[in-house]
Amino acid sequence: MLCAVLATALVAGACSTAPIDVGTTTTASVADGPRTARTASADPVPVTGTPAPVLPATVRTHDGRSVTVTDVSRIVALDRYGSYGTAVFALGLGRNLVGRDIATKFPAAEPIPIVTRGGTDANVESIIALRPTVVLTDDSLPNATTLQTQLSAAGIPVVVGDENRTVDGTDSLLRSTAAALGVPAAGDALVTRTDAQIAQARSLVPKNVDRPRIAFVYARGTGLLILGGPGSGADSMIDLIGGQDAGTASGLTDAFTSLTSEGLIKAKPDVLLMMTDGLASVGGIDGLLKVPGVTETPAGRDRRVIDMDDGELLSFGARTGDVAVALARALYGSP
Structure with missing residues (x-):
């Protein structure tokens, strides 16, 4: 399970995608308050009826x-x-x-x-x-x-x-x-x-705004908090939806690093991105705000937290686009 990967910080490295050009910057245009990103269907939708495999x-x-x-x-x-x-x-x-x-x-x-x-x-x-x-x-x-x-x-x-x-x-x-x-x-x-x-997800990214700094935080209770960095996989998804990975921008070199208040404050995230079960494990939004350093970030001050189902957020593959659309809508408040 991905949670065990993050818990031991043993995910294989992955290259980030090229940044999206969002033009001359003005101000970040992200939705206020906590939001849950939801895909259109809980199950992956088959692209066709049962196909007839051509074998061998x-x-x-x-x-x-x-x-x-x-x-x-x-x-x-x-x-x-x-x-x-x-x-x-x-x-x-x-x-x-x-x-x-x-x-x-x-x-x-x-x-x-x-x-x-x-x-x-x-x-x-x-x-x-x-x-x-x-x-x-x-x-x-x-x-x-x-x-x-x-x-x-x-x-x-x-x-x-x-x-x-x-x-x-x-x-x-x-x-x-x-x-x-x-x-x-x-x-x-x-x-x-x-x-x-x-x-479609790329089309939902507002033009001519700052790229919001988004920090992926993995949690399993307050005793296990990890900040994503380059190669986490989350950095690639964050880039797709027009953001910049806050961990990478703050100078992290590992895919996953134990979260400290100093590290989180240095990352200066506008938004915190979490798995739904992980957010619940720290007591929801109110519990998260009690984690040292969270309220000292722009994300914490404005309660900007996006959560998404654990089985979807970093699954990639067949649900990459579906997940990206859901995240972009949650991030920017798109319909």
């Missing part, structure tokens, strides 16, 4: 191997972000998913067994017991190498993708997943839809 499908994986998939009737999708499980549903193959990671978190996925222990390490025995015909995964899991070796030795096709999560990597993730499952046309359609949503 032979693909070159991110680790340089050639893998042939002959059957996609029993798919297991595993990564720290829920990207592959979400993509399977969005490609119209959700009924074929028989095992998932804990970050594949939406109503339609609830009946599917979770095979990641403690939210991160995948249980090889549990996966094999599901009799998968293909496993989609990457190196974002702590035991990735062992997992991939043991599953391959058991004769299960293992398709390894790129573990980095950025807006710019969205199209590649979707197309490679679709190709491995024998549904490249559905992948192209999903890319087209996602790119249109990303363009």
